[in-house]
Amino acid sequence: AGAGAVARADTVAESAPDAPPAATSPSRRGFLLTVGAGVAAVVVLSAGQSFAWLSPFNLFAPREKGIGPQRVPINRTAAAAQVTDTAMDPGWALTLKNGSSTVTFTRAELLALPQTTADLPISCVEGWSQMATWSGVRLADLVQRVAPGGSPSLRITSLEKEGGYRVTQMGSEYVADPSTLVALTLNGETLDIDHGYPARMxxxxxxxxxxTKWLSTLEVM
Structure with missing residues (x-):
């Protein structure tokens, strides 16, 4: 009988529901530490899009780094922009305008001018960013040919026939920046047509x- 009582006691103990854990409220410090850790993780994961040494953590970038013409991604090809023929035309020339004053430069003439190299990222609205090495003519130097002594805003027109960004505007602060280039090469190579050959901004x-890729006209505003 004693053994049976023990058995019944064991059965009751096994079938009894577990007691719920005591409710705990996170402290303010704990909450802030959790949020801070989350923000830091996002910064590290997204920073991999721009800094090579963080590339292994580049989980948020929709494009793989180093993939594309000249190891830089693109989001619009020359074929899609319908500029292949005009961009490859041997008669292409970049036109600078300021009222009635007009100056043109062929690609060969641009290459004959003093060249500047700058490491600048391409940051796409799709969410990716990649650093690249660009060489070309300082925009400020070109603008001096039609607006000596000034640092005006510009209207920039592409060879594209249509599209929301065929014509854009650039403020004087960008025009005056010594790193702003009419780029002719990318990563030490002649600019690929999908990156804007014969010249891009x-x-x-x-x-x-x-x-702007596939430059056509720069006009002082």
């Missing part, structure tokens, strides 16, 4: 959609 701090 590259400026620090500008979104990729405003870094």
């Amino acid at each position: 590259i400026a620090p701090g500008r979104p990729g959609v405003l870094q």
